[in-house]
Amino acid sequence: MAPNTVSRSAGPTYSVGSAAAASERPTRIASIDILRGLVMAIMALDHTRDFFSNTGFNPRDLTEPALFLTRWATHICAPTFIFLSGLSAFLYGRGRTALDLSRFLFSRGVWLILIDFTLIKFGWRFDFDVLRMTGGIIFAIGGSMIALAALVWLPRWLIAGLTLLIITGHNLFDTIRAHELGEATWVWYVLHEPGRIDLGDQASFYVLYPLVPWIGVMAAGYLLGPVMQLEPRSRQRVLFRLGAAITLSFIILRTINIYGDPATWMVQESWLGTALSFLNCEKYPPSLLYLMMTLGPALMLLACFERAQGAFTQFLSVFGQVPFFYYVIHIYLIHLLAVATAFVMTGDIVRMPELGFSLSGVYLVWLLALILLYPICRWFAELKRNGRGWWWSYL
Numbered sequence: 001m002a003p004n005t006v007s008r009s010a011g012p013t014y015s016v017g018s019a020a021a022a023s024e025r026p027t028r029i030a031s032i033d034i035l036r037g038l039v040m041a042i043m044a045l046d047h048t049r050d051f052f053s054n055t056g057f058n059p060r061d062l063t064e065p066a067l068f069l070t071r072w073a074t075h076i077c078a079p080t081f082i083f084l085s086g087l088s089a090f091l092y093g094r095g096r097t098a099l100d101l102s103r104f105l106f107s108r109g110v111w112l113i114l115i116d117f118t119l120i121k122f123g124w125r126f127d128f129d130v131l132r133m134t135g136g137i138i139f140a141i142g143g144s145m146i147a148l149a150a151l152v153w154l155p156r157w158l159i160a161g162l163t164l165l166i167i168t169g170h171n172l173f174d175t176i177r178a179h180e181l182g183e184a185t186w187v188w189y190v191l192h193e194p195g196r197i198d199l200g201d202q203a204s205f206y207v208l209y210p211l212v213p214w215i216g217v218m219a220a221g222y223l224l225g226p227v228m229q230l231e232p233r234s235r236q237r238v239l240f241r242l243g244a245a246i247t248l249s250f251i252i253l254r255t256i257n258i259y260g261d262p263a264t265w266m267v268q269e270s271w272l273g274t275a276l277s278f279l280n281c282e283k284y285p286p287s288l289l290y291l292m293m294t295l296g297p298a299l300m301l302l303a304c305f306e307r308a309q310g311a312f313t314q315f316l317s318v319f320g321q322v323p324f325f326y327y328v329i330h331i332y333l334i335h336l337l338a339v340a341t342a343f344v345m346t347g348d349i350v351r352m353p354e355l356g357f358s359l360s361g362v363y364l365v366w367l368l369a370l371i372l373l374y375p376i377c378r379w380f381a382e383l384k385r386n387g388r389g390w391w392w393s394y395l
Contacts, residue, residue: 037320086221109145140209166216243299250292
């Protein structure tokens with residue numbers, strides 16, 4: 001995604017570091033690819049659990065610590081992925097006009113939503129039922145990109161103010177319920193509260209990821225962009241201190257137990273149960289505390305990955321270089337593994353049963369999936385690296 005040479009008359013431009021300006025394509029920031037690859041690898045664990053266990057989609061039972069912590073570890077994925085999407089938007093915009101960036105964000109956002117409703121939907125269900133649609137993580141990314149396409153025209157101080165207001169203030173509206181809003185019910189489902197929108201003739205659209213908090217997360221990533229243009233040592237210091245401050249603020253605010261999440265934590269029969277209750281923050285939609293609990297550590301990891309080397313970080317970096325391709329392929333791969341496993345167990349692929357794997361079994365299948373995904377993603381990363389068409393930016 002190389003910066004283009006543009007006329008100032010086309011609109012305001014974004015500053016470009018000398019290294020980026022000196023080459024046709026700016027050098028990738030390895031730490032971003034590594035962190036993105038890590039969260040995508042962890043994300044595959046959650047989706048493997050969806051297909052191979054019978055624990056439900058959102059296991060938050062404090063009496064099952066191993067299952068709870070498995071789910072809790074994957075919480076870092078969605079906020080980090082969307083945050084890095086905003087950061088990537090800033091990096092893409094270096095040397096481009098606001099008009100160019102806005103057009104790209106809008107068109108890519110629409111593209112992602114269409115893919116979520118078609119290709120990704122089929123990967124999850126292996127059916128062509130167009131009457132039942134779900135707004136998942138890709139829908140949230142696409143919708144947030146469309147919103148960011150409008151925000152990039154604003155002064156940075158105003159974007160920062162709106163971002164802070166969205167992330168810290170959206171929990172003030174938790175007591176408003178969509179069913180209380182009459183004809184505007186569907187608007188609230190799209191913006192703030194998960195729920196099903198009936199479209200008539202048995203058609204429906206279930207919004208799992210309401211947009212408002214995620215727009216704030218993507219805008220926050222966009223605002224961090226200038227930090228990534230600092231020299232590596234300064235960048236590492238700023239990222240780690242910012243992440244540590246957010247994490248410490250989470251601990252303080254959660255301890256106060258007054259604001260930041262729809263549910264307060266409670267003392268349990270054991271210290272472990274109390275600790276899990278403390279960490280049990282709401283994802284749908286992501287509360288302020290949920291975002292602080294995940295983005296704080298994510299920023300510290302991003303700082304630590306500034307100097308990361310070795311085979312494991314190279315392994316993760318491959319996934320991080322092709323995030324959209326990885327997301328689509330990993331759903332199909334894990335689903336196919338589940339179908340194949342069901343066929344071996346029952347001889348029937350039409351009525352696929354709940355496989356009911358233990359947690360250890362889920363982990364083994366997850367590791368197998370990552371091993372199978374690696375050469376596919378490495379091949380596509382090389383293909384994309386050598387690609388010259390404009391459409392590679394959409395993949």
